[in-house]
């Protein structure tokens with residue numbers, strides 16, 4: 001189970017370090033005072049980008065505008081976000097200029113799913129795509145609403161990736177089919193909005209989906225920890241997804257997701273493939289011999305990650 005197949009690195013808490021003033025044009029620089037520094041060192045030549053891939057705005061049932069979502073992402077140290085309103089993609093267009101100005105990678109997406117069952121987050125959708133019957137997809141082809149297989153194929157044909165959000169329904173046939181077809185390529189192991197509900201499991205001091213983590217490893221899915229935020233973002237301790245990308249661009253982020261180069265970061269923990277976490281720790285932690293005497297031997301340990309690590313000796 002979990003302990004069998006993972007390298008679960010427990011960290012105590014995020015050491016969120018606010019940097020100094022940061023000048024930005026052409027957006028309202030006066031409104032931007034600080035950015036939390038969540039920068040990681042490069043890992044095997046890849047950039048480690050901090051992302052949130054499940055966010056709502058006033059375009060669906062959120063209470064914050066899309067531009068404000070970008071500003072929040074900037075302030076709290078995120079590098080990449082996907083705005084995923086229910087059945088709507090228009091937030092992308094209105095947030096794009098703010099994202100470009102602040103250097104935030106913006107992924108076009110939306111949330112949809114099957115009637116009263118699975119919720120699915122679509123990432124990297126083209127501007128031409130028109131979502132149909134969001135959250136009302138039928139499980140049979142003869143219903144009046146869109147058939148889930150038709151919609152998933154159409155989405156996949158655009159080059160987009162689908163992730164299974166807060167997987168409270170388990171692995172039913174539509175999810176198994178989507179994975180077998182290579183359309184569903186990711187899954188949330190942590191969703192902040194569902195908290196302790198929606199069939200989450202108490203694990204490691206929080207509520208999450210440890211069984212989804214096992215599925216991810218068994219089915220070659222990218223793991224995600226997302227906020228699913230609807231109200232204002234007003235603290236820095238939301239879940240995040242680390243993406244190991246060739247460069248800071250939407251295309252590279254999507255390539256990394258397709259290659260499962262992601263790690264879920266929540267509640268002071270990193271959950272991801274063992275090899276990826278090992279490389280991350282190698283890049284973040286250096287150990288050298290500081291001094292040696294006949295009686296004592298001192299090691300100097302340096303942590304370059306924006307989180308506190310607990311060493312077990």
Ligand SMILES: [Zn+2]
Pocket residue numbers: 054056111228
């Ligand atoms: Zn959502």
